Structure formats: structure tokens, C-alpha cells
Amino acid sequence: MTEPVAQIKNVKKQIGNKTIIHGISLNVYPGEVFGFLGPNGAGKTTMIRMIVGLMKVTEGDIYIQGNHVNREYQKAIAEVGAIIENPEMYDFLSGYENLKHYARLAVKPISEDRIKEIVRLVGLSGRINEKVKGYSLGMKQRLGIAQALLHSPSLLILDEPTNGLDPAGIREIREYIRKIAHEENLAVFVSSHLLAEMQLMCDRIGIIQHGRLLQVEKMDMLLNKHNKRIVQINAHPLGKVIEYLQALSWSVHQSNEIAHVEIEKQEDIAKLASDIVKGGYQLYQLNEKHESLENTFLELTKEEL
Numbered sequence: 001m002t003e004p005v006a007q008i009k010n011v012k013k014q015i016g017n018k019t020i021i022h023g024i025s026l027n028v029y030p031g032e033v034f035g036f037l038g039p040n041g042a043g044k045t046t047m048i049r050m051i052v053g054l055m056k057v058t059e060g061d062i063y064i065q066g067n068h069v070n071r072e073y074q075k076a077i078a079e080v081g082a083i084i085e086n087p088e089m090y091d092f093l094s095g096y097e098n099l100k101h102y103a104r105l106a107v108k109p110i111s112e113d114r115i116k117e118i119v120r121l122v123g124l125s126g127r128i129n130e131k132v133k134g135y136s137l138g139m140k141q142r143l144g145i146a147q148a149l150l151h152s153p154s155l156l157i158l159d160e161p162t163n164g165l166d167p168a169g170i171r172e173i174r175e176y177i178r179k180i181a182h183e184e185n186l187a188v189f190v191s192s193h194l195l196a197e198m199q200l201m202c203d204r205i206g207i208i209q210h211g212r213l214l215q216v217e218k219m220d221m222l223l224n225k226h227n228k229r230i231v232q233i234n235a236h237p238l239g240k241v242i243e244y245l246q247a248l249s250w251s252v253h254q255s256n257e258i259a260h261v262e263i264e265k266q267e268d269i270a271k272l273a274s275d276i277v278k279g280g281y282q283l284y285q286l287n288e289k290h291e292s293l294e295n296t297f298l299e300l301t302k303e304e305l
């Protein structure tokens with residue numbers, strides 16, 4: 001079993017008498033993009049600030065490559081590359097000069113080859129000698145990622161990396177993030193409030209709401225689980241219809257005077273209607289409802305009244 005790069009163990013955060021994070025535990029593994037998904041105010045930035053040691057945990061522990069973030073800060077932080085607010089870049093310098101400047105500030109020496117390799121990885125080789133002021137926002141983001149990766153960290157943390165980007169920019173960032181995770185065997189922890197974006201970028205996601213982690217799941221599992229096709233039927237008498245359908249091996253459950261039947265393909269709809277009528281029951285209504293991940297996410301994070 002691969003060792004996790006980041007281990008978050010029962011972390012709590014309290015500010016004044018307000019609990020912002022209520023005991024979150026999760027691991028992030030090398031080579032994976034882990035999405036931290038939740039609505040605004042859920043606690044994503046607070047969690048990230050604790051992971052990078054910008055904020056103290058109230059309770060619990062965070063380890064990066066086995067180093068405790070508070071007790072072994074220098075060692076832990078050497079393994080982290082992060083973009084938390086917009087990366088600071090000098091507009092009047094070229095992308096390359098910016099990276100050179102950061103390389104000089106680094107604790108460990110960074111080779112010329114490493115700079116070139118990172119520039120290639122974020123797809124800026126052709127434009128790296130141009131001044132940053134001519135870059136698109138997406139290019140600036142990628143330069144920021146390059147800067148965060150210069151010292152070869154094991155964990156890359158990105159807080160809402162697609163904020164402010166146009167659809168083409170979002171797509172680019174998404175593709176580069178996936179590529180970097182896989183090529184560098186890097187653990188990437190990325191936060192967002194946008195499900196559609198996370199769906200395409202992440203290998204696993206954790207859903208956070210009101211400082212609680214509601215669910216952690218592999219993306220493909222989550223999609224399979226929630227991409228069920230459901231047919232809602234209203235038939236009479238409903239209880240009997242449900243028993244009858246279950247006896248015919250349909251997967252049925254009832255909610256609010258409606259029966260929900262799971263189907264796999266289009267033809268199942270005709271078969272279902274025909275079974276009900278053949279059983280001698282009255283079919284009043286039948287319609288398909290797509291249970292998407294989006295609905296599930298909205299359901300999960302719905303504000304409690």
C-alpha cells in the first residue's frame with residue numbers, strides 16, 4: 001500500500017467560540033488529484049491554511065511526508081508547493097526571469113535543468129521569455145504552478161485554481177494539473193466550489209460542508225453510484241404495484257406516494273410499463289429522472305433550514 005503524502009488526522013479549528021472545522025481526517029496519495037469540494041464558507045481555505053502551517057490547528061495532527069506540520073515545520077513545508085492567493089509575479093520581467101528570481105530565494109539550490117523541466121511541464125516553453133504583463137490569466141496561473149513546483153515538493157496545494165479563468169483557461173489548467181500529478185507522481189490537493197470542474201480534474205473528492213467532511217470517494221465510483229437512471233411511477237394501488245414489481249426483480253423503492261425504479265437502458269422503460277399493465281394495475285404516470293452527481297452534491301450540501 002502506498003504511503004500517503006499528506007495525512008490529516010482529526011483536525012479541528014476553533015476561532016473564538018466558533019468551530020470552523022469539526023474533526024476532519026483524510027489522506028492524499030502520490031500521483032492523485034484530490035478535490036476538496038464545498039460551497040463558499042464551508043471551511044476549505046481554513047483547512048488549507050492549516051495544512052501549510054499558516055494557521056494553527058486547535059486539535060488533531062497534520063503530517064506531510066511523515067513530518068508534523070507544527071512540530072517539524074521546516075521539513076514539512078519543504079515538501080509543499082502551494083498557491084493560496086493569486087501568485088505574486090513581476091509583470092515587467094519575463095516568465096523565466098520570475099522563476100529564476102524565485103529559484104535564487106529557495107533554500108535548496110535549483111538547477112537550470114529543473115527550471116526548464118517545470119516550464120515544459122506547465123506548457124510555457126514557447127512563451128517563457130516574454131514579459132509576464134503580456135500573459136493571459138491562465139498563463140499566469142501556470143507560471144504560478146511552475147513557481148510552486150520549482151523545489152520539487154511532494155504535495156501541491158491549489159486553492160480555487162480556476163477562479164477568474166475563461167472556459168479555455170479552465171480546461172488548460174485542468175489538463176496541466178492532471179498531467180503534473182501523473183508525470184511527477186505528485187499529490188495534488190485542490191479546492192473548489194464547482195462540481196463540474198472537479199468532476200473532470202480529480203481522481204478522488206471529499207465533500208465538505210459546514211466544516212465537516214461528508215463523503216470521500218473515488219470519482220469514478222461516485223459517478224457510477226450517482227449516475228443511476230431512475231424512473232418515477234405513480235400507479236394504483238401503489239403498495240401492491242411495488243410488491244409485484246419487486247417479485248419481478250425490479251429494483252424499487254417508495255418515497256412520497258411515488259415508486260422509484262432503477263433502470264439500465266431505454267428499453268427498460270417500455271418493459272416496466274408493460275409489466276405494470278400486464279399485472280392488471282393502473283399506470284397513471286411514468287417519467288425518468290436523472291440522478292446526477294450534481295443533484296447529489298446539491299442534496300448533500302443543501303442548507304439546513
Ligand SMILES: Nc1ncnc2c1ncn2[C@@H]1O[C@H](COP(=O)(O)OP(=O)(O)OP(=O)(O)O)[C@@H](O)[C@H]1O
Pocket residue numbers: 015018020038039040041042043044045046047193
Ligand atoms: N478569522 C476568522 N474568524 C472568524 N471566522 C472565520 C475566520 N476565518 C474564517 N471564518 C469563517 O469560517 C468559515 C469557513 O471559511 P473559509 O474561508 O475556510 O471557507 P471556504 O470554504 O474557503 O469558502 P470560500 O470559498 O468562500 O473562501 C466561514 O464561515 C468564515 O466566515
